Amino acid sequence: MTDNIRFRHEDPQLGEFALRPVAPEADAPLLHSWLTHPKSAFWLMQEARLDDVAAEFGKVAASPHMEALLGLHRGEPAFLTERYDPSRIELAGLYPHRSGDAGMHFLCAPTGTPLHGFTLAVITTVMAWLFSDARVQRVVVEPDVRNTAVHALNRAVGFEEIEEITKPEKQALLSICTRARFEAATGVTSA
Template sequence: MTAVHIRPLDPTEDAELIHPWVTHPKAAFWMMQDAQLQDVEREYMAIAANPHHDAFIGLVDGEPAFLMERYDPAKAELVGLYEPEAGDVGMHFLVAPSDTPVRGFTRMVITAVMRELFADPATARVVVEPDVRNTAVHALNEAVGFVPEREIQKPEKTALLSFCTRAQFEAAVGVSA
């Protein structure tokens, strides 16, 4: 059994850890390809200072393996781009690059991220806005219950606005959150 633990990201301590993750070619949709270490630290300091946005490090069997962000879409990221509902929580996630990919690992990570978000009884629906060109993440989102609603134009990308309720997540993964 794989153990997943999610802890708050410390911008000062963790910038060096996540810098190669967010600048890796496979993280192109994270839009930090040319970021220097201090840029990553500055970005995550800004997230830490924002009362509506949080960042976390995911550990799998004790090893740092993914980055997760949680935000209030009514106050950050999606302001004015859709009608937020009570209990909406926005999410981003990024799996650390690996020289030896493990089949099903990313799906296990997104499932753990969704379980973490739905562990809060106030979370009614998770909202995501991946780049429309990111077909790999669209498939992962669908696998855990997300339903695309429409394309939206953000300043940095055209995004596919998608939603996943607790019931949709539970039905997709076959267990209760």
């Protein structure tokens, strides 16, 4: 499925990263193994069955307000990202939405052999992809307030922490990154 690549980014240390759309049925076994792993607890799918994962990504694929992409590192599946319209889902009514906002989630595949700098390269790739769309002016995220590791990564690519918000499933730390803040933090120009 590498012929369906939507975006490529070259990391100076770790090489090529790429994104392709998730194929809900075909990718479900892989995504199930990632999402039910203890390291993926903040995705709230620990108890999901294989058919639950396929159904969830089928809904995402059918949604006009969300998309899921499988991330590849040097051609191998290594992470997952989702882009969503925060005015319609996830953050609808919970923050002052602006035209040009895009919501984002990402998940690195659990591994027993971590690669130094990998997660930062992943979030940089995801942000570069989002900002490659000239309509996107800000990226908005809502990680769990307890997920301090992702807060540090978000700050590293230019996110500003705005406020804690209450979502039905969690207390979240609303954070926003403008194109200018991303480029200043990473040196990556995106459009």
